[in-house]
Amino acid sequence: MPRSVPLSPTPRSTLTRKKHRASTDRADLYRVLDEALVCHLGLVLAGSPVCVPTGYGRDGDTLYLHGSTGSGNIRAAAEGADVCVTVTILDGIVYARSLNNHSMNYRCAVVHGRPRLVTDAAEKLRGLRIVTEHLAPGSWDHAREPNAKELASVAVLALDLTETSVKIRAEGPAEQAEDVDRHDVWAGVLPIRTVVGPPEPATYVPDGVVVPTHIARRARI
């Protein structure tokens, strides 16, 4: 799918509320997916809804997920279960002059679909690379690559970014008419950010082993 294809909602990926917050720009979908590190994978297991956090990565219009072949959630998804993958970034706490208009600023991407279990060896390795580099950019060329046993223990799933929605709130508080003139009351936004702290070496790393550039850069040391 070319980059220029817009989001193409189906009934279940069409917002029914706060429709003005729906983005129709595929670039917004990419930005949300590329910025967050964790998604929530929703599926139905033995009749019950399940919602679990997991890592992921994006390659064009394919979302890759991975997990242990021993995971019931991953097995169900690999066997063709419908899933809902949701990525949420909280950007701010919105303080209005009324309690009812308190809100959050956020960006949320939702992907519906049936993932495909990746069986081709080359694509499986590429999928793992996408997921790993999303979590830890630079690690693929730095750490030991997976051996045959490790590869066999992990399942890679591919989910097309065809049935998606993006919802964004990025503004100050809304107010009711009766609150607009209450100029003694502060209103506004507390922005929220995710920051990376200084690297903490593992206990078994000898003193003097330098933090690699791709990690130091991320921690801004």
Add this chain to the structure above:
Amino acid sequence: MPRSVPLSPTPRSTLTRKKHRASTDRADLYRVLDEALVCHLGLVLAGSPVCVPTGYGRDGDTLYLHGSTGSGNIRAAAEGADVCVTVTILDGIVYARSLNNHSMNYRCAVVHGRPRLVTDAAEKLRGLRIVTEHLAPGSWDHAREPNAKELASVAVLALDLTETSVKIRAEGPAEQAEDVDRHDVWAGVLPIRTVVGPPEPATYVPDGVVVPTHIARRARI
């Protein structure tokens, strides 16, 4: 339910993988729920899994959720649908000497159950207070309280914290035997934190209106 009651998992709230990461301490459940601001609400809507972010708050062993009465997800949950509420806090990126042992440090609480639509007026107001004070501590006594019309537009759901699980990873990387002696390769954790930035007043707030203490304290100004 007294504070001392431990987590009581059913089959669907019993971890099947990485069981050593399961906490059986109810205090861990409370800590995760009390620290995060957003949960993901998983349910089944028209046969499809849905997973959406939403606010919440905890009062003892009751989780309160709220949402517009116009929301299909909230309506389904209010009508007795099974839900899975998941709260995830990402604490760090774990760099191992092998790609396969790259991981995340996180704390994740999962609650299964059928929410109860709160119909009692006093409990509804208390539930809204719990949810609002969780997002914006101090606002309940500062901002205008909801009027009858606003109260009618919002649904409050109560979910008992009886069928829950907590999974925590809070440690350095694991390594395979073959990687333990590779002392030229750094391994460790990049900690991740969520921080609150300086308050951004709404455009309509006149200069000179002081940021209230409960907000300034949170932003550490």
